[in-house]
Amino acid sequence: MLPMDKSNPKGQQLQEKVLQTALLLFSDKGYFNTSIQDIKKAAGVSTGAIYHHFHNKEHLAKSLYDNLMVRIEREMRPLIMTETSCFRRCKKVIDYLFELATKEPKLMQFILLAKHNEYLPDEVPICSSTPFLMMRRILEEGMDAGEVRDLEPWVAATAMFGGAIRMMNLHLDGALDKPLLEYLAETVDCGWRAVKAD
Amino acid sequence: MLPMDKSNPKGQQLQEKVLQTALLLFSDKGYFNTSIQDIKKAAGVSTGAIYHHFHNKEHLAKSLYDNLMVRIEREMRPLIMTETSCFRRCKKVIDYLFELATKEPKLMQFILLAKHNEYLPDEVPICSSTPFLMMRRILEEGMDAGEVRDLEPWVAATAMFGGAIRMMNLHLDGALDKPLLEYLAETVDCGWRAVKAD
């Protein structure tokens, strides 16, 4: 669940280390192929410490997931707020996602490719998480402003961002031969053509 | 692996039953949350029979995966062959996928949402599987024919089909309040606008 004692610097450092390691291993091998033993060894801490801070494996995963989602949300929000046009908001978001997928592929892999509901039963599906709802919201506001043609909100959102998301999948699967960022401009352009008012 | 004795009708029937059950349970609970016990009980067969036909759990999953991919490929190919224009090919494919996701959601869930490489280590990533390569091929031919503007092939493919794929994800996650097929026309239109030559 949540870190227990934020005032203890040593404990917090240990938690940080465990979370980092967990992200690495979960992304590489998957949740179920990663044992507490693995995390313990890779992080250089003891079983007891892990269970003390995270209660059990599921809570550890949830803690990691929540941390990452909160971070992405916190970083995405100002990008959107500082722009006024729908197009520029969309562009900013895809810029951000591509950069994140490039600089922290493990993080993006965990977020995008993980079937969280397999081990986090009461987690909302990823598509209903705040970042995805924010994307939909951007498009709805674009429709209100007349920048985007009249579409079902979900269709508009997936048309604008679906290509970008799949490009990140391809990147993470190693299917692309050039760096992801080289596809950025075309990807944004395609998404926008799909939804822009004519 | 592959079914062992195709000549035995009883054995084939059992295999079919096991595969059906496995698809159901893997889609619902995930591979790792489904034990051989679960499959055995739900399919009404014995442990021995399962291991006799599929060798082990991993091979069972691989057998299932291969079966489904071959089927999709076999059903997609004629749809493409009978059309000549790129647009109509794309439309046919998305029509087909949406219908499949509607009629056989478990199947689509297994194909789209499963992280196959977590339990099928030497399987190619889903994006490199034949159906996905076929989609890319359609767009490349569309470019050659001048129907599609000049784009990176992967960008074109994800722009055309990425929205549709995400709509299926939303559908499978229960995020849509209308039947998937009601979003079909808009989805195809958006994808095409993204890539069509102007």
Add this chain to the structure above:
DNA sequence: GTCTATACGAGGATAGAC
């Protein structure tokens, strides 16, 4: 708070009868 040692159960896989 952190460690080691250990209990405990689950589930994959096998043996051997029919």
Add this chain to the structure above:
DNA sequence: GTCTATCCTCGTATAGAC
């Protein structure tokens, strides 16, 4: 080919010392 019974490993989680 199919069944039941059983083995055995592995991994989660706990107990209890420091």
